[in-house]
Amino acid sequence: MNQMPRTTISEWKKIADFGTYHHSTHRGSDKIREKVHILFTEVFGDLPFARDDKLKILDVGCGLGFLSCVCAEYYPKAKITGIDTFEHASLKGSSLTKAKNNAVILEFSERIWFQKEDVFSSDYSKGKFNLFVSNLVFHNFGRKRFDAYQRLARWMTPKSYIVLADVFFDYKTDSRRLASHFSNVEERPSSTIGGAYKVLVMSEPKK
Numbered sequence: 001m002n003q004m005p006r007t008t009i010s011e012w013k014k015i016a017d018f019g020t021y022h023h024s025t026h027r028g029s030d031k032i033r034e035k036v037h038i039l040f041t042e043v044f045g046d047l048p049f050a051r052d053d054k055l056k057i058l059d060v061g062c063g064l065g066f067l068s069c070v071c072a073e074y075y076p077k078a079k080i081t082g083i084d085t086f087e088h089a090s091l092k093g094s095s096l097t098k099a100k101n102n103a104v105i106l107e108f109s110e111r112i113w114f115q116k117e118d119v120f121s122s123d124y125s126k127g128k129f130n131l132f133v134s135n136l137v138f139h140n141f142g143r144k145r146f147d148a149y150q151r152l153a154r155w156m157t158p159k160s161y162i163v164l165a166d167v168f169f170d171y172k173t174d175s176r177r178l179a180s181h182f183s184n185v186e187e188r189p190s191s192t193i194g195g196a197y198k199v200l201v202m203s204e205p206k207k
């Protein structure tokens with residue numbers, strides 16, 4: 001069934017709780033999410049997918065499901081899987097139950113599935129997902145993030161895309177590593193968030 005939400009993004013924070021990011025307040029986190037929502041919506045508009053494509057999307061480190069809901073809102077026929085360990089200090093008080101509850105409240109629960117899963121032990125066949133998204137996750141992995149980039153590249157086909165938003169404390173190193181896994185790495189304008197936050201679009205995984 002095609003499920004359309006009755007709420008808009010400005011109402012989300014009144015009825016759903018997407019949590020408090022590390023080094024932020026709850027209000028500050030909501031403000032970040034408003035900007036992230038705009039940035040991802042702009043990027044989605046430039047991807048070579050139609051809004052009503054039946055995309056399969058993986059949200060890596062979904063937390064309480066904020067970005068999964070942004071995807072569900074933008075692509076009304078997409079099916080989204082959100083994976084998270086739900087144990088990391090980068091999102092206080094997070095849980096699988098709370099994430100599922102947010103999807104129910106925002107009326108996306110028929111198209112979003114949350115799973116307790118670690119990105120380092122997950123394995124997906126090529127073609128299972130058309131689009132991979134992630135927000136504020138990979139920098140938490142330290143040097144292990146390079147393994148995580150490689151894992152994503154392995155799960156992609158030549159037609160799939162990654163939209164990866166994160167804080168890049170050493171972007172020179174990350175961009176070199178990313179370029180070794182993807183033929184296309186595009187940095188999108190994201191100065192509204194500030195600091196080392198960047199939104200990258202990757203495609204064409206190298207073999």
Ligand SMILES: C[S@@+](CC[C@H](N)C(=O)[O-])C[C@H]1O[C@@H](n2cnc3c(N)ncnc32)[C@H](O)[C@@H]1O
Pocket residue numbers: 018021022060061062063064065066067083084085086087088089090091094117118119120134135136137140
């Ligand atoms: C700052 S939160 C961001 C949550 C969400 N993406 C958002 O934008 O609201 C980072 C998330 O990454 C998750 N995470 C950390 N290590 C992970 C791993 N190995 N596999 C999957 N998720 C992980 C944490 O549990 C946390 O929910």
